[in-house]
Amino acid sequence: MAVPSSNEQFVGISPSENLTERGSNLTNSKRQTYTYEELMSGAFGATTLDVGTQAQLAGVSKLAATYNLGGVEYDSYNLKCVTSLTPEATTHVVAIGSIEVGAGNIFFISNRSNIESVDFSGFGGYTNNPLNFGAMVDDAAEVARPLSGVFYINQENIPTFPIEFNAMYIVAADAANFECDVYVDMDFIVQKGTTVEFTIA
Amino acid sequence: MEETLIKVTDVKGTVLKPIDATFKVEYKYEGEAAPEEVLVGDVKKGEVKGDDFPAPDAEKDLEYSEIVIDVKGGVKNLPYASKTLKFIGKVPPKGVPTDLPFTGKKPETKKEKVDAMQAKREDLLERLKKIYPPKES
Numbered sequence: 001m002a003v004p005s006s007n008e009q010f011v012g013i014s015p016s017e018n019l020t021e022r023g024s025n026l027t028n029s030k031r032q033t034y035t036y037e038e039l040m041s042g043a044f045g046a047t048t049l050d051v052g053t054q055a056q057l058a059g060v061s062k063l064a065a066t067y068n069l070g071g072v073e074y075d076s077y078n079l080k081c082v083t084s085l086t087p088e089a090t091t092h093v094v095a096i097g098s099i100e101v102g103a104g105n106i107f108f109i110s111n112r113s114n115i116e117s118v119d120f121s122g123f124g125g126y127t128n129n130p131l132n133f134g135a136m137v138d139d140a141a142e143v144a145r146p147l148s149g150v151f152y153i154n155q156e157n158i159p160t161f162p163i164e165f166n167a168m169y170i171v172a173a174d175a176a177n178f179e180c181d182v183y184v185d186m187d188f189i190v191q192k193g194t195t196v197e198f199t200i201a
Numbered sequence: 202m203e204e205t206l207i208k209v210t211d212v213k214g215t216v217l218k219p220i221d222a223t224f225k226v227e228y229k230y231e232g233e234a235a236p237e238e239v240l241v242g243d244v245k246k247g248e249v250k251g252d253d254f255p256a257p258d259a260e261k262d263l264e265y266s267e268i269v270i271d272v273k274g275g276v277k278n279l280p281y282a283s284k285t286l287k288f289i290g291k292v293p294p295k296g297v298p299t300d301l302p303f304t305g306k307k308p309e310t311k312k313e314k315v316d317a318m319q320a321k322r323e324d325l326l327e328r329l330k331k332i333y334p335p336k337e338s
Contacts, residue, residue: 103213
């Protein structure tokens with residue numbers, strides 16, 4: 001399939017043209033029109049990730065879906081981060097980056113983040129679990145075991161910065177040393193029309 | 202049913218959920234020297250909840266009502282100023298936003314943002330190490 005350049009209209013209609021649909025009084029100016037880029041990001045979320053100072057890969061992209069929660073409208077976005085919590089240690093904190101919105105709070109409505117570890121000397125292969133305490137992690141013995149400490153994504157404000165600056169972290173800790181790979185995949189909503197800027201840490 | 206009586210926000214309408222602050226509501230009646238405190242407490246998760254603001258004394262004329270938001274000091278608190286909102290001749294409307302002014306510094310460069318995020322990361326890591334001490338591999 002031919003792929004239009006990133007911001008062309010998907011159906012190839014000039015955005016300045018107002019077409020009237022048969023049996024409808026709506027013109028294009030009254031419809032929500034998506035670009036090809038927006039449609040694809042609606043399907044996959046952030047797919048181009050930058051490299052940060054801790055070698056983490058991360059990015060944010062707008063999703064096609066909009067929400068109307070009791071009369072308040074929201075746009076939706078996707079945050080992704082890929083990183084390794086290595087070398088093995090009892091504590092790991094990775095700064096993913098900041099999500100700065102023009103106005104309003106951000107609300108994380110979905111979390112599909114995954115943890116992958118090796119289990120070569122255990123049952124074999126790799127383990128994959130949702131990011132949480134209890135997710136399988138490994139160590140130098142290459143045997144996966146459930147983490148019994150804490151494992152979560154932290155959304156935090158920075159003292160002296162405006163509340164609209166949301167710093168994002170991966171936080172994991174356990175009594176024994178551990179390591180694993182982390183794939184963060186979360187959706188959040190913000191008030192409709194506000195700006196969203198991501199700065200990788 | 203409990204409703205949001207006061208929404209502690211910045212001027213953009215963002216709820217200041219983590220803010221450490223107290224509030225009081227005062228009613229000042231005509232002919233009285235000082236306002237009367239009718240409600241007081243801590244701001245919880247950026248809100249003050251309750252059934253309603255207390256009804257004013259029906260025997261007196263309400264000159265004005267006031268909401269006083271007192272933001273506590275401390276380097277870890279959000280950088281917003283205390284504020285008093287005045288409502289002439291009426292009790293405050295339910296759910297009123299406070300529009301607290303920002304007193305901090307908006308980061309202007311990527312380096313400022315990254316440095317601040319890394320400083321916070323190191324602080325969090327050190328606090329975790331106290332609970333989960335490092336071990337030899």
